[in-house]
Amino acid sequence: MLKNRIYLSFIFLIFCLRSLFSQELPEGFVYVDEVIPGIVQEIRYAGDYNFIGKPITGYETPRAILSKPAAEALRKVQQELIMKDYMLKVYDAYRPQRAVDHFVEWARDREDTIMKQEFYPNVAKKNLFEFGYIASKSGHSRGSTVDLSMIHVANCENVDMGGSYDFFGEISHHNTQQISPEQKKNRELLRLTMRKYGFRSYSEEWWHYTYDAEPFPDKYFDFPVK
Secondary structure, three states: OHHHHHHHHHHHHHHHHHHHHOOOOOOOEEEHHHHOOOOEEOOHHHOOOOOOOOOOOOEOOOOOEEEHHHHHHHHHHHHHHHOOOEEEEEEEOOOOHHHHHHHHHHHHOOOOOOOHHHHOOOOOHHHOOOOOOOOOOOHHHHOOEEEEEEEEOOOOOEOOOOOOOOOOOHHHOOOOOOOOHHHHHHHHHHHHHHHHOOEEEEOOEEEEEEEOOOOOOOOOOOOOEO
């Protein structure tokens, strides 16, 4: 009981500190951890471990932002998964247009392949546009798309999804035959729970979901994540 009280007090303290130093977001946007306190975040684009190998323009802090309706729907997903001894881990959410522009600029530099073996070993960099891995516009910039996975409540270890986040290849597809039945079951648990609360999946990326009732379906934002 004491341990639980200490944990909750710590979460509340972090929440208060983050609220104190948070930027003022555009109307309709929220920090995900203010709607879902304690949610696990591993915002890859704010650091070096991503397919480019360095922090991405526009990510000044490793913190997820979403439109308010999407964040509130995601809270319901988290609540249901916790009842099954799982929790969400968020890798990316709102993405500034300047970050997308950074991806495009990087993709045009054929010599910069330092993360190839980790993220796109079987795809020539020159084909990233053609295969749809890189585009000049992203649904993330509308604020209601999120990249995520699951972890176990008991130990916070990653649930085995049969493929890593942001891997450019067929194993990332929902209909891939390259994963085990157990890995497929894990992906389906995430997909069906997300679908229940209004998120649609993207067939090419098991981690990618967009809120159906997104409030900004035609607007792409560029405010930084800070």
